[in-house]
Amino acid sequence: MTKPKDSLAVPPPRRRLSWNDPGTRSILYQILALLAVGGAAWFLIHNTLSNLSARNISTGFDFLSKEAGFAIGESLIEYSPANTYGRAITVGLLNTLRVALIGIVLATILGTLIGIARLSSNWLIRKISSIYVEVMRNVPLLLQLFFWYAILSETLPGPRQALHPLPGVFVSNRGIQMPAVHGEGLLWLAIGVLVAILLMIVMAKWARKNQEKTGQIFPMIRWSLVLLLVVPTGLWLFSGTSMTVDVPELKGFNFAGGMNLSPEFAALLIGLVIYTAAFIAEVVRSGIQAVNRGQWEAAEALGLKRGQILRLIVLPQALRVIIPPMTSQYLNITKNSSLAVAIGYPDIVSVINTTLNQTGQAIEGIMMIMAAYLTVSLSISVFMNWYNKRIALVER
């Protein structure tokens, strides 16, 4: 197939290698600008390096393989003071990711609920959620973190007088101790959960098709719960592997065994979630209110209940308006988690601060912090933008 001859197309202009030709001039300017910027950058780096060596401050990243020498309060992977700085920084990064990801999930849930509550027809619910949003948005986050940390560490009793609400669960100012599960059986349980989720997706698709054909609504929730309970347990029993439960008990100063949720992590998580949920509530509310009033009226005319209208018709359309500001809030949670250094949670900023203090290499340390946050934030942005494109309605 040949392209149709278009008589309106302008042939590309002939370039002359002369100062008078605008095209050549612009290319020349570009090259000069590039050289100037490159030159400035090279000069800055060279200046910094020569100043550092003149003052006998070590440079380079070899410190990453040196012994760290300091302990870290909590970590997701094995770590001892005999490990390297590199491993310590990895621990810090994992701690940041842990609080950021859990914070994002919880803040979204809480924020959505409060956003919907602000539009409730019940006067009391509406007022309470409004007060919540106004108060939490306007108090600085650092103060909120100090407040939650003070509550958790000063009002809870010491470990020897710990509260004992459930068997195996202890609540004290050292945190919440819970029984932990170990063993190969855990792996089979995890696989079982994944399989159950896949089956749930298949079942949901089949239920939708069935509803379109016969008009009968399939009780998804009941059957999803059944799947989630039966499939993992069945798989585990079938595999024949064992699991042990590690129950915490008071040994000397602290509890040994089981899982520990430290007050630093709890205070940071609670503070971040409550603060950001207030912002997310406003984003969700604006998204819902952006949906055409006509959609509500049409849905009511069809006889749908308020909950169904929200879930099936309004929220899917509101998502277009909600997703971009939501991305900002998720990035805020990630970056605000750096305030952990004020209450003693060992996140990446805290660990790298200690590292740069012990090694004296401030520039490399700060560069690493910036790179870490940039990577995490860009990943969240990319994912949210992809999701945004997927749910965007193409206007005709």
Place this chain on the structure above:
Amino acid sequence: MKFLKLAVVGAVMLAANTVAQAGPTFDNVKKKGFVQCGTNTGLAGFSAPDSKGVWAGLDIDLCRAVAAVMFGDASKVKFTPLTAQQRFTALQSGEIDVLTRNTTQTMTRDTSLGLLGAGVNFYDSQGLMVRKDLNIKSAKELNGATICVQPGTTTELNLADWFRANKLTFKPVVIEKVDEVVRAYDSGRCDAYTTDKSGLASSRTTLKNPANNIILPEDLSKEPLGPQVRQGDEQWLNVVRWTLYAMLEAEEYGITQKNVEEMLKSTNPNIQRILGVTPGMGKNLGVSEKWAHDIIKQVGNYGESFERNIGPKTPLKLERGLNAQWTNGGLMYAWPIR
């Protein structure tokens, strides 16, 4: 074309500037007219503001003594409170002239941070503070304990090393600001608090029930605390070092704030050299001949500074111990001023 010209001129100016800024701290301080000292954010007895907002402490006195040497006026100082994590970057970058912040002199700090230790104004060791009702008599019983510590300090490293060496384990709670970390210990979040024993004595005075806390006998490490300066300026290093030695020599020869004027008439050649009656020492240092006289008159000698800030009559109740003069069995042995 214009942009290119500007860029080239800018680059040349920056290059010229680099040479000028690498100049000595001594000249910079003389030109400024005051000494900028890095201090603690609030460690009673060493560097803390009192109820009227006036800074006082052993380290503050040393800083004021340096100002007395440079300008003849101990009040020509400005203080920058720094946390343990900020202190070295502030000194490396030139934000402060000298760091008088109960800082341990170590090999790493001398060799890889671009800094130099300028003498020891307090010989200390690291210790642990616990509550009396835990009934602990020795640090070796602290297996599995939760211990409060500040980050970015030799304290943190020594704690990990000592526990490793004694095959014990512990859980750290790492908080940056000294008042916050003491509060965490006081509220029961930690079983023990660790820092230099002088810091423990100082923080104990701020606890809810000071008498209920004891400092365990073990010494986890050596902590020679003293001022730090940047490398590359020997004249400034000499000023700081010999200020400290002047305060120590003055105590050794019995020159006090009260009798310094009479001592000017002394016939002891050592005293004559210290107080500038025999000229020469001040000129070698690049300052006035009344340098040591001004220190003693306006700040006092080392013993007076110690008694005033951390001595047995103060809430810290510290004995001279290792910090006594060598003639009294301690480690304070100033180099002779001659």
